[in-house]
């Protein structure tokens with residue numbers, strides 16, 4: 001397996017000459033991938049670099065590494081898309097966070113609204129999923145998960161996924177999107193409702209400040225709407 005495909009994530013920002021891996025990453029390296037002293041691996045740590053390390057020692061509980069070289073990571077998004085998601089069940093959020101990280105979203109912000117479920121939010125676990133997903137998709141800066149904000153705190157300058165909108169799913173060729181489209185240069189916001197959707201009052205409120213978009217005639221689950229909507233916006237932004 002080439003070094004570029006053996007990727008590991010550590011929490012520390014900025015890596016030093018020698019590095020010690022323990023816990024899950026050590027176990028994966030030593031016992032699952034069965035790497036050996038002298039093998040090269042890539043470490044990412046949430047900054048904009050890939051770090052190539054050589055394995056210098058493997059014990060039962062840790063792997064010791066020595067820095068060989070570093071370079072600027074090529075897979076981080078060049079645009080900044082934030083997806084605001086109404087609170088839904090953890091496993092559905094986990095799926096969305098992993099996929100949104102893969103396609104190049106920069107932030108996921110959770111919000112509560114009238115019909116969002118009152119569920120415990122495991123922000124740390126969601127962030128770990130984003131971090132781990134960097135190993136697969138090769139970005140070095142994971143999307144950041146935050147929240148929970150209120151409906152009133154949602155951004156004014158945004159698109160929102162509105163299943164009752166007639167606006168075509170694509171962002172081109174529709175006059176009402178022209179001005180909103182012009183703002184989609186290097187960043188954007190997408191708002192997706194919870195599984196119960198928005199109330200009529202919330203929809204009216206959103207329509208005053210944000211741009212409604214349809215994602216097609218069928219009603220999508222929240223996590224599907226987040227992934228599809230983000231894909232369309234990242235395409236429009238030139239990231240996909």
Ligand code: SAM
Pocket residue numbers: 160161162163164191192193194195196197198213214215216217218219220221222225
């Ligand atoms: N409860 C709503 C209903 O049955 O009419 C459906 C809500 S849907 C499961 C959850 C969220 O996904 C919506 O609030 C919306 O933001 C988004 N969504 C789902 N399908 C969509 C579509 N076809 N176009 C735009 N947004 C959609």
